[in-house]
Each structure stands twice: as structure tokens, then as C-alpha cells.
Amino acid sequence: QVQLQESGPGVVKTSETLALKCTVSGVSLSTSPYYWSWIRQIPGKGLEWIGYIYYSGSTYYNPALKGRVAMSVDRPLNQFSLDVNSVTAADTAVYYCVTVVAAFGDYFDFWGQGMLVSVAS
Amino acid sequence: QSVLTQPPSASGTPGQRVTISCSGTSSNIGKNTVNWYQQLPGVAPKLVMFVNDNRPSGVPDRFSGSKSGTSASLAITGLQSDDEADYFCAVWDDSLKGWVFGGGTRLTVL
Numbered sequence: 001q002v003q004l005q006e007s008g009p010g011v012v013k014t015s016e017t018l019a020l021k022c023t024v025s026g027v028s029l030s031t032s033p034y035y036w037s038w039i040r041q042i043p044g045k046g047l048e049w050i051g052y053i054y055y056s057g058s059t060y061y062n063p064a065l066k067g068r069v070a071m072s073v074d075r076p077l078n079q080f081s082l083d084v085n086s087v088t089a090a091d092t093a094v095y096y097c098v099t100v101v102a103a104f105g106d107y108f109d110f111w112g113q114g115m116l117v118s119v120a121s
Numbered sequence: 122q123s124v125l126t127q128p129p130s131a132s133g134t135p136g137q138r139v140t141i142s143c144s145g146t147s148s149n150i151g152k153n154t155v156n157w158y159q160q161l162p163g164v165a166p167k168l169v170m171f172v173n174d175n176r177p178s179g180v181p182d183r184f185s186g187s188k189s190g191t192s193a194s195l196a197i198t199g200l201q202s203d204d205e206a207d208y209f210c211a212v213w214d215d216s217l218k219g220w221v222f223g224g225g226t227r228l229t230v231l
């Protein structure tokens with residue numbers, strides 16, 4: 001059974017870097033047809049896709065986040081990570097790590113439970 | 122303002138059929154497949170429909186999906202109280218070069 005678990009600080013100061021990790025169990029990061037994504041949700045609001053990463057380390061980020069995002073993989077630990085730099089209050093959200101299935105149309109499949117990250121001044 | 126347009130709310134009584142719409146453009150729904158997610162309060166979204174009209178295992182056949190042109194719909198028949206949740210549509214947008222979501226529809230079972 002595929003499970004994802006986010007971890008990291010629940011509070012980050014304005015202008016600093018938000019850093020989260022996602023530990024994956026039940027499947028290897030290298031398993032086809034999966035690749036890996038981060039999505040966030042402002043409490044009570046809609047969803048925003050942040051970016052995705054392949055096992056190879058290739059990445060693609062939401063252009064709307066203007067280069068503040070970086071993702072990486074840690075193959076031995078079966079983890080992938082998210083960094084968002086220069087955070088503001090607008091980055092306060094629940095952050096989800098998610099599997100993406102590459103099929104005849106890609107889709108988000110398994111989700112972590114989500115982690116609330118608050119940006120404080 | 123979400124790229125995909127959903128009605129903010131929908132409702133029905135137990136046993137009824139409800140439909141939730143998702144309206145997009147030629148750069149997203151018009152070209153790519155649509156997925157639907159159910160989100161119960163306080164938990165992560167759950168996939169209920171993928172690639173327009175495919176149900177994941179474990180999702181009841183009361184749920185169905187369709188797509189036509191630049192719009193998609195999720196239909197739920199035989200409405201039950203545990204269907205009460207927020208529902209989001211999602212699709213890849215070729216112009217924005219990223220995944221986009223609808224604003225969500227809160228389904229209430231009266």
C-alpha cells in the first residue's frame with residue numbers, strides 16, 4: 001500500500017525558506033509509472049499545484065511561483081523534498097505530497113495527509 | 122479566481138442524482154483529460170474519477186464522469202450522506218504549462 005508522509009517545520013519566518021520532506025513507503029520512487037508532486041491548499045480555499053519531480057531528478061515547476069521553488073530526491077531514503085524561498089504570508093497553506101501516475105492521461109493518485117505550514121513575521 | 126469554473130455549491134436529497142460541472146477552455150479541458158477529487162473535511166483529497174470517465178477501484182459505480190468540448194461533469198446517483206464533501210476538478214493547461222484546479226464545489230446532502 002502506497003503511503004506518503006510530509007515532515008518539516010510547521011512555522012517559517014517571513015523571507016526565509018520553507019523546507020519540507022515527503023517520505024514514501026510501499027513503493028520505490030523509481031517505480032514506473034509514478035512521478036512525484038507537491039500541491040498546496042490555503043485553508044478553506046482551492047488547490048494550487050507547485051511542481052513535480054521524476055526519479056531521475058528532472059523537475060518542472062509552476063511558472064506562477066516565479067522561480068522560488070526547488071525540488072530534489074533522496075534515493076536511499078526514498079524521499080523527495082520541497083524548498084520554497086523568500087516566503088510571505090501568502091505561502092501559508094497545507095502542503096501535500098502526491099504521487100502522479102503517467103498513464104493515457106496523467107493524474108494525481110495517492111496523497112499524503114498534508115502539513116500545515118504557517119508563515120509568521 | 123480559479124482557471125476552471127465550478128459552481129460553489131450543489132445539493133440533493135438522499136437517493137437523488139446530482140451533477141457537478143467544470144468549465145474550462147481550449148487550452149485545458151479542450152485538449153487534456155480531466156480528473157476529479159473528493160475532499161472530506163480535514164483530510165486530503167481523494168481521487169474519484171481519472172481520465173474523464175474512469176473510476177478508481179473502491180469508488181462506487183454511483184460516480185460517473187464525462188467530458189464534452191471544454192466542459193466536464195461528475196455525476197453522483199443514489200446520493201448518500203457520506204457523499205457530502207468538496208469536489209475539485211483538475212486538468213493540465215497547455216497555455217499556463219501546469220496543472221490547474223477548479224475552485225471546488227461543496228456538495229450538501231439535505
